[in-house]
Amino acid sequence: MDSSVTKTDRTTTVATATSTSVFIPSPATPYQGDIARYWDHEARPVNLRLGDVDGLYHHHYGIGDVDHAALGDAENSAYEKKLIAELHRLESAQAELLLDHLGPIERDDTVMDAGCGRGGSMVMAHQRFGCKVEGVTLSARQADFANRRARELGIEDHVRARVCNMLGTPFETGQAKASWNNESSMYVDLHDLFAEHSRVLATGGRYVTITGCWNPRYGQPSKWVSQINAHFECNIHSRREYLRAMADNRLVPQAVIDLTPATLPYWELRATSSLVTGIEEAFINSYKDGSFQYLLIAADRI
Ligand SMILES: C[S@@+](CC[C@H](N)C(=O)[O-])C[C@H]1O[C@@H](n2cnc3c(N)ncnc32)[C@H](O)[C@@H]1O
Ligand SMILES: CC(C)=CCC/C(C)=C/COP(=O)(O)OP(=O)(O)O
Numbered sequence: 001m002d003s004s005v006t007k008t009d010r011t012t013t014v015a016t017a018t019s020t021s022v023f024i025p026s027p028a029t030p031y032q033g034d035i036a037r038y039w040d041h042e043a044r045p046v047n048l049r050l051g052d053v054d055g056l057y058h059h060h061y062g063i064g065d066v067d068h069a070a071l072g073d074a075e076n077s078a079y080e081k082k083l084i085a086e087l088h089r090l091e092s093a094q095a096e097l098l099l100d101h102l103g104p105i106e107r108d109d110t111v112m113d114a115g116c117g118r119g120g121s122m123v124m125a126h127q128r129f130g131c132k133v134e135g136v137t138l139s140a141r142q143a144d145f146a147n148r149r150a151r152e153l154g155i156e157d158h159v160r161a162r163v164c165n166m167l168g169t170p171f172e173t174g175q176a177k178a179s180w181n182n183e184s185s186m187y188v189d190l191h192d193l194f195a196e197h198s199r200v201l202a203t204g205g206r207y208v209t210i211t212g213c214w215n216p217r218y219g220q221p222s223k224w225v226s227q228i229n230a231h232f233e234c235n236i237h238s239r240r241e242y243l244r245a246m247a248d249n250r251l252v253p254q255a256v257i258d259l260t261p262a263t264l265p266y267w268e269l270r271a272t273s274s275l276v277t278g279i280e281e282a283f284i285n286s287y288k289d290g291s292f293q294y295l296l297i298a299a300d301r302i
């Protein structure tokens, strides 16, 4: 056994390279163990090279029109670099839209990022509002990455990622003025998820999700939706499930925005790039045949 790792029945303590010990709760289920491993080992250029543009590392997709003038001619030697910058600009625009829907956040407020990934949205939230941002992810590598970025930016006293299950967070009841899931709700049961957001949010607080969901009007999840599930080991919910689970947990939708037309340019541009991962066709086809939708839902905690 690796001597740097001590295991008890419920927890693992890892001595990191800097010899600080991080306390890692065991995943609640074997599935969560799979997801933790998946994100611990993820290092796709489409994510790392985009993040390198300005140090905001995202694991979500983009929205908005492509700036073809900024991209220039595909024959140009700088085209690849410009294309990466353009995809990254569209991904950051997606996070800005999510933050636009959080409502007024003050410097002394706390907000929670459920499934925070490498922390790009957390940094943006702190830079915009000056508030404290608490993130949770199943992946110790992602949490380390996000906390390292926060230290590099000198904002570690305001931005912190923890290795933790978003269905049972260590935050106090009513502690958060706002909370969100940015493309992280397809890994959990929505009733359990919204029960936890509802607990952590203050009354009058705001919850926002941007997510891909299957369209009940299509009938059942299409083959493209099944392909996306298999690719990411996730379980995409239907739009109806989101609205029902919110209603059952004191979350009242204030805005439901179909971002499908706004995300297609991102996918069509990405499909032409050298950073393709093979999942582009499934997103493009499912958005076009109406079986899948890219949605923002903002809800008030009543
Ligand atoms: C696609 S990434 C999104 C990351 C981030 N929200 C962003 O926009 O860059 C999905 C994230 O959800 C997290 N996640 C999945 N299931 C989780 C759970 N039960 N508890 C905490 N995090 C979870 C993963 O660890 C990963 O960080
Ligand atoms: C909208 C849906 C269904 C999202 C599923 C969750 C997910 C994996 C998001 C993007 O992560 P990523 O940025 O790591 O993926 P990629 O490597 O494809 O850019």
Ligand SMILES: [Mg+2]
Pocket: 046, 047, 058, 059, 060, 061
């Ligand atoms: Mg990505």
